[in-house]
Amino acid sequence: MDQTRPRETAAHTTDLDAFLAEFRQVLHRVFRQPPEPERMHLVRGLPPSELRAILARRPLSVFIPSAYGGRGEKVHEGLAVLEAAAYESLALSLTIGINGALFLQPLSKYGREEIKGEIFTRFLEHQNMGGLMMTEPDYGSDALSMETAYVPEADGYRIRGTKHWAGLTGLADYWLMTARARGEDGQLTRDVGFFVCDAHRPPQQVQVEERFENLGLYLIPYGRNRVDVWVPEAQRLQPDRTGVKMMLDMLHRSRIQFPGMGLGFLRRMADEALTHVRERYVGGRSLLGYDQVQRRVAHLQASVTAAAAMCVHAAETAHVGADLSKESVTANATKAVLTDMMHDASQSLLQLVGAKGYRLDHIAGRATVDSRPFQIFEGSNDILYEQLAEAVLKQMRRAKQTNLGAFLRGFEPASRAAEHLGDVLDVRIEPDMIQRNVVDFGRVLGRVITMEFVIEFGDRGYRNDLVSNCLETMRSEVLGLFSVFRADGRASVVEEEVPAGAWLAGVNAEPS
Secondary structure (H helix, E strand, O other), X not given: OOOOOOOOOHHHHOOHHHHHHHHHHHHHHHHHOOOOOOOOOOOOOOOHHHHHHHHOOOHHHHXXXXXXXXXXXXXXXXXXXXXXXXXXXXXHHHHHHHHHHHHHHHHHHHOOHHHHHHHHHHHHHHOOOEEEEOOEXXXXXXXXXXXXXXXXXXXXXXXXXXXXXXXXXXXXXXXXXXXXXXXXXXXXXXXXXXXXXXXXXXXXXXXXXXXXXXXXXXOOOOEEEEEEEEEEHHHEOOOOOOHHHXXXXXXXXXXXXXXXXXXXXXXXXXXXXXXXXXXXEEOOEEHHHOHHHHHHHHHHHHHHHHHHHHHHHHHHHOOOOOOOOOOHHHHHHHHHHHHHHHHHHHHHHHHHHOHHHHOOOOHHHHHHHHHHHHHOOOOOHHHHHHHHHHHHHHHHHHXXXXXXXXXXXXXXXXXXXXXXXXXXXXXXXXXXXXXHHHHHHHHHHHHHHHHHHHHHHHHOOOOHHHHHHXXXXXXXXXXXXXXXXXXXXXXXXXXXXXXXXXXXXHOOOOOO
């Protein structure tokens, strides 16, 4: 591959405010003034000319080192681009996030110098895109059991397997392919390797076997892919320690940067809701005059504040040079709480808008189906909450502490939030809980950690009324989740199916 490094480009030197203004301008034209507005949200993908127009503003330059012509991998710039995109299109923001967090950042940190120049140039000058192939039909959350395998072959590696649900299926120019080594005995090793596949080179092309009719996120193609590729040695990423550690570092960095997408989306939900309830009159007064409506809008605004606080945390902790492989607590809390807030916000907007929001071409309906998979991909939230709880329980056992409040007041990711909550957290935590209670405990911890971000955000001068509103809203959530957690419900599955019409036996046929 070409090893030359491009000189600095306009994308690298342009002031951030001007850069974002130009980006927002093209987004507004594409998504607010489309040639066929009635069909804009009914078709899959973007017209190639529109996608090129967006990528021509070089939004991906924020994920590329300045030595290669990018803007220098400043995390706050990446978050700002994700926010701007998500305000207009959550699917576009996810597309940018996939390119940035799941391809360009890993390539920058772990890729060999001899392959970076050409790839970064193609992203900057030729609107190329890249994605990650990790999930397999039989191995989603259990990624470490993947069966896609690689073996050394002719100064490179032969990789064979099947991948699915990779965003940008059939569209990406590059793939970051995950696989496990197959030993001479035919068994797969535990560690994971990462390889760059260049779709423009025949030996490295991945074959799309099926395109999925995904429920939402129409802009992004998904499908099932057959992998039978050969990649040269230089295109294997080089971990600092193990491939698993590299994978954790990459996924944690991605999860910590989710708030960029979430903030733009939540701002749009709050703005749409506030506009609607001000203009919609029921019973002679605007919807905003009703207390329950005010409650919903205040909750939306609290979510915006929480997401903004998460962005500040991400901007200062998620830089490419940091080792985030051990940051599961903050990464899991950030991703799970944020994506819960996103889907709750879309549901709330849909409730406020009413029937017309259920149309596919309305922002409320689209937002509901587009935000839902965020609670699933890159770690199902149920699993992330369980992992978060297990990590804290492990530290509590080490500290020989069973009082949650006493422990959290000395636990850096939640210490000030624990003080703010006071005796709410002074409860005994049993070290051995059933799984459902562990997950509920994780939900509580996620909100407490989020409150910590918000308190720090307030200390930096953010509006006190918005911070207070957010903390009060999250305190109420913590109390509600605690009641579920402490209920210790043990409803079990009844495996015998109930026959049709069984309820009829309980009907008193005689009129009273």
